[in-house]
Amino acid sequence: MSVMASNDVGVVVDGTQVSYISQDCEAIPEQLGSKHGLFTKRLDLSFNLLRSLEGLEEFVCLEELILDNNLLRSDLQLPRLPYLHTLMINKNQITELDSLLDHLAEVVPSLKYLSLLGNVACPNELVNLDNDENDYQRYRFFILHKMPNLKFLDARKVTQKEQREASTRGVFMKVVKPKELATGESDLNTLGFHQYTPLPQGTRDGSNHKGIFAKCRYAYHGKHSEGNRFIRDDQL
Numbered sequence: 164m165s166v167m168a169s170n171d172v173g174v175v176v177d178g179t180q181v182s183y184i185s186q187d188c189e190a191i192p193e194q195l196g197s198k199h200g201l202f203t204k205r206l207d208l209s210f211n212l213l214r215s216l217e218g219l220e221e222f223v224c225l226e227e228l229i230l231d232n233n234l235l236r237s238d239l240q241l242p243r244l245p246y247l248h249t250l251m252i253n254k255n256q257i258t259e260l261d262s263l264l265d266h267l268a269e270v271v272p273s274l275k276y277l278s279l280l281g282n283v284a285c286p287n288e289l290v291n292l293d294n295d296e297n298d299y300q301r302y303r304f305f306i307l308h309k310m311p312n313l314k315f316l317d318a319r320k321v322t323q324k325e326q327r328e329a330s331t332r333g334v335f336m337k338v339v340k341p342k343e344l345a346t347g348e349s350d351l352n353t354l355g356f357h358q359y360t361p362l363p364q365g366t367r368d369g370s371n372h373k374g375i376f377a378k379c380r381y382a383y384h385g386k387h388s389e390g391n392r393f394i395r396d397d398q399l
Contacts, residue, residue, distance in 0.1 A: 183211070189213065189214055200223065204225060205225075206222055216235070216239060227250075228244070228251070230255065233255050237260070238262070241270050246273060250271065253281045
C-alpha cells in the first residue's frame with residue numbers, strides 16, 4: 164500500500180499507520196484523533212515536544228505507540244488502550260519508574276514490548292558511563308516484577324531466567340539515587356531502614372553470654388559498592 168500525505172500538515176498515513184513526526188507540537192492535535200483515531204493501529208509521534216498525551220483516547224484500536232524524543236515525564240497518563248502491545252518512550256524525561264509501571268499495568272494490559280532507553284530511569288551503561296551491567300539488570304528485574312507479561316524490554320528479549328529472578332527478587336530491585344537523598348539519618352529512613360540494628364532487641368548483662376552462630380554473606384553490587392571497607396578488632 165502506498166504512503167500518502169494527509170490533508171493535515173505533517174500527517175503521513177499508510178493504511179492503519181499514522182505518523183506525525185518532527186512537528187514541534189506540545190500536544191496531540193485534536194484533528195489527528197478525530198480524523199484517524201478509529202482505524203489507526205500504529206501511531207508515531209516521535210521528535211515532538213509532547214508533555215501530555217491528552218487526545219490519545221481517540222485512538223481506540225491502537226496496537227503500537229511510538230513516543231521517542233519528546234518531553235514526557237514520569238507522571239505521564241495514557242488512556243486505557245486494551246489492544247496496545249508495543250510502547251516506545253525512548254529519550255524522554257522519565258526519572259522514576261514505580262508509579263509509571265503501576266499505571267501502565269492498569270491501562271495497557273496487553274503490553275508485550277516496552278522500551279525506555281535514553282531516560283534517566285533506565286540505567287543503561289551506553290547512555291551513562293556511571294552505570295554498569297549490574298545496574299541495568301536490576302532495573303530489568305524491577306520492571307519485570309511489575310509487568311511480568313513483557314516479552315521484550317528495551318532492545319533485549321526477556322528470558323525465562325529473568326522472569327524467574329524477577330518473580331522472587333524484583334520487588335527488592337528498586338533503585339534509589341543517593342544524590343536525591345538528604346544527608347544524615349534521614350537517608351536511612353528514606354531507604355526504609357528506620358533505625359535498623361542487626362542486634363537483638365533489648366540488652367544483655369554480663370552473665371548472659373549465650374551466642375548464636377550462623378553464616379552471613381554480604382553481596383556488593385555495582386562499581387560504586389563499599390565492599391573494601393575494613394572492620395577493626397575493637398568494633399567486633
